[in-house]
Amino acid sequence: MHLVPFTWDKVTLQHGLNFTLVTLLGDIDLLGEIPGGGTWSDLIDGSIELHLFGGVCRCLSLEQLIRAKRAAGRPKDMEVLAELEAIREESSNCG
Numbered sequence: 001m002h003l004v005p006f007t008w009d010k011v012t013l014q015h016g017l018n019f020t021l022v023t024l025l026g027d028i029d030l031l032g033e034i035p036g037g038g039t040w041s042d043l044i045d046g047s048i049e050l051h052l053f054g055g056v057c058r059c060l061s062l063e064q065l066i067r068a069k070r071a072a073g074r075p076k077d078m079e080v081l082a083e084l085e086a087i088r089e090e091s092s093n094c095g
Helices: 010-014 040-046 062-072 075-094
Strands: 018-023 026-031 048-052 055-059
Touching (some): 040 062
Antiparallel strands (some): 018 026, 048 055
16 A cells, blocks of 8 residues: 555645545544435535544544445455444444
8 A cells, every 4th residue: 555645725625525544543534425316515415423532523424324325336345234234224224
């Protein structure tokens, strides 16, 4: 893997919508647009709010995540679909 310095500035943001940051805790996807899901404005109403590391982060709901992974259709996305659907099933049985 080739790592390059990342500068979070206006120029960087003008050159792309989606970024994957490689961190010591794992990869973090920063997505400005999701195939099959849309843009931030399309997804914000169905997103969930998480409080992480002293801050607030908006994340896809489980339903949005399942739709986005199915639409992307990449092998790595398809691999987790069964697990996500099982989580959804478990969640609906608990309520």
